[in-house]
Amino acid sequence: MLLNILYVSIIILYALSVLGYFIDFIQNSQKVKRIAFWLLSIVWVFQLSFIIIRTIEYNRLPLMTIFEGMFLYSWIIVSFSLYISRFYRVDFLVLLVNVIGFSILTISVFAPAGDVSPQLAELMITELLVIHVTLLLLSYALFTLSFSYSILYFLQHHMLKRKKWNKRMGRIGNLSKLEKYSFSFTLIAFPLMLLGIILGVVWAWLKFHMIPWFDLKVLSSFVVLFVYGFYLFQWTVKKRRGYSLALLNIAAFLVLLINYFLSSSFSNFHIW
CATH class of the missing domain: 1.20.120 (Four Helix Bundle (Hemerythrin (Met), subunit A))
Structure with missing residues (x-):
């Protein structure tokens, strides 16, 4: 239940963040860009929490399913984009990278999210x-x-x-x-x-x-x-x-x- 709430929250906040970066690119609004940055920071924290909770729940690193791979891919993109946004301030790049990251995350909704079988887990971990x-x-x-x-x-x-x-x-x-x-x-x-x-x-x-x-x-x-x-x-x-x-x-x-x-x-x- 907690993972489902986290996942939905991540999708909503990530969408708002990408929208904020888009508005900033069109109108050059520093206020909107700051809001988008902090929303993206919250997304990063929620994604990290999701990864940690799933690791504890399944007693393994969440790398073994298509859903987990795409989710982690999206989290890495968010991590890089936060660093770029904070230290290099390449506005359009951050927008473009996060459009890709958000697309990966939303596509993961349709990916199999279940746990692997115990036999396969033993083999793969x-x-x-x-x-x-x-x-x-x-x-x-x-x-x-x-x-x-x-x-x-x-x-x-x-x-x-x-x-x-x-x-x-x-x-x-x-x-x-x-x-x-x-x-x-x-x-x-x-x-x-x-x-x-x-x-x-x-x-x-x-x-x-x-x-x-x-x-x-x-x-x-x-x-x-x-x-x-x-x-x-x-x-x-x-x-x-x-x-x-x-x-x-x-x-x-x-x-x-x-x-x-x-x-x-x-x-x-x-x-x-």
Whole structure:
């Protein structure tokens, strides 16, 4: 009962916070932005409380179901966005990141939320698996931030090209910084995802004495690594910059979303 009340409260407060950031972006209202920030802070506290209570209730870390993975993903995004809002004040980025975070959270309503069976729980609850899932969720959140900066780059590029000078352009940020931050977050996220996948492979071998190379989730994860690896290669080796690289980063995130939402549903190995 308490978890249900918390979950509904999180959805309502998160929606109000996103609405506040949107109003601030349209009207540049500092008062509304402060309210949105504190609402988001309450959401973070409620989400953390939800995670702790669920951990105690099920006597395990809440990482084992689709619902739990999406909920934790949303909490990590909220954590990053609060930090950015507090110390960097990139208004449009915070709005965009939280639109994604809120979407993830609301989609989790339709995900299976029940506990795993005792046999499966015994098999899955290992330190290796927890680290595997945690690293991947952190990489997803960082890739989300990288994608958000590329979207801002995309918007700013077109506004400059069409010579649409207005106050919002200053709030979005200059192209060089947007490009730099997008690359930086991808640079951090890529090795986290690589390590997460390696640990997943090791865990599968230790538990099942086999590696599901042809599982759809595994294959699509390597596709995601390849696309982001190509992006990093273009930046570091080819020294490419600009609009086309931003588009490549946006496309890479779309591949990541396909990997996250679709392959789990059709995977024979990743059954939650």
